[in-house]
Amino acid sequence: MPALTNTFKSRLRARQLQYGLWLAMADDTATEIAAGSGYDWLLLDGEHAPYALPSMLSALRTLAAYPVQPVVRVPVGDASLIKQVLELGAQTLLIPMVETAAQARALVAATRYPPAGIRGVGSGIARSSRWGGHSRYLHEANEQICLLLQVESETALASLEEIAAVEGVDGVFIGPADLSASMGYLGQADHPVVVAAIRQAIATLNSAGKAAGILCTNPALAREYIHCGVHFIAVGVDTSLLAQSCRNLIASFHTAAADDRPAVAIQSY
Numbered sequence: 001m002p003a004l005t006n007t008f009k010s011r012l013r014a015r016q017l018q019y020g021l022w023l024a025m026a027d028d029t030a031t032e033i034a035a036g037s038g039y040d041w042l043l044l045d046g047e048h049a050p051y052a053l054p055s056m057l058s059a060l061r062t063l064a065a066y067p068v069q070p071v072v073r074v075p076v077g078d079a080s081l082i083k084q085v086l087e088l089g090a091q092t093l094l095i096p097m098v099e100t101a102a103q104a105r106a107l108v109a110a111t112r113y114p115p116a117g118i119r120g121v122g123s124g125i126a127r128s129s130r131w132g133g134h135s136r137y138l139h140e141a142n143e144q145i146c147l148l149l150q151v152e153s154e155t156a157l158a159s160l161e162e163i164a165a166v167e168g169v170d171g172v173f174i175g176p177a178d179l180s181a182s183m184g185y186l187g188q189a190d191h192p193v194v195v196a197a198i199r200q201a202i203a204t205l206n207s208a209g210k211a212a213g214i215l216c217t218n219p220a221l222a223r224e225y226i227h228c229g230v231h232f233i234a235v236g237v238d239t240s241l242l243a244q245s246c247r248n249l250i251a252s253f254h255t256a257a258a259d260d261r262p263a264v265a266i267q268s269y
Contacts, residue, residue: 087126108168
């Protein structure tokens with residue numbers, strides 16, 4: 001059995017634009033619906049959504065039947081947790097709150113087997129190697145791991161060039177929500193000052209030869225970031241899509257009912 005090829009990573013290296021969707025429901029049915037919807041990648045949000053290791057494993061198994069690439073965001077860049085998530089079979093990881101090049105180097109090491117890193121050797125009992133079915137897994141896994149680091153503060157932006165220069169970092173993801181809060185614009189990811197900082201960050205990453213990514217649910221702004229040079233972009237969130245669709249549907253009936261209500265004549269005495 002040959003080692004699994006990370007299509008997301010190969011497309012990233014070729015600088016092909018890849019569209020993604022954020023998954024926060026942690027529900028296999030919702031995951032499967034998204035998997036068949038035509039996105040290039042789907043993000044399992046282990047930082048803010050109720051994903052635990054068993055639900056991540058279930059989601060990865062669900063996605064395996066579809067031509068879509070899973071990206072797993074872990075809650076924190078802890079080497080032990082990273083090791084466990086990799087053994088679930090995840091090949092592309094997004095690590096939040098990276099602020100320095102030293103952090104980036106430590107995260108690269110956590111995702112690689114020695115001598116390139118410190119990842120523990122235990123894939124023979126795990127889904128990562130298909131329980132030993134991929135006979136060359138230990139020798140080929142390092143090349144197939146895709147490491148994405150999330151910069152989401154003014155401190156991180158100040159170190160962006162150094163972070164991007166770390167060997168083994170495949171892409172840098174700009175987190176607009178936390179970045180806007182860091183800049184004093186909480187809840188205003190589309191504020192002109194924040195947008196200007198993001199545009200500059202994308203330009204810095206392109207100059208460094210590193211793939212840039214972002215989450216943006218504003219279609220016009222998302223297209224602007226694509227024009228600026230992002231290479232992987234999430235354009236929606238499953239919970240938001242469901243919530244907004246539900247609200248819009250009932251609002252349309254309330255509006256129609258109000259419009260259709262017959263006028264009542266008021267008599268004066």
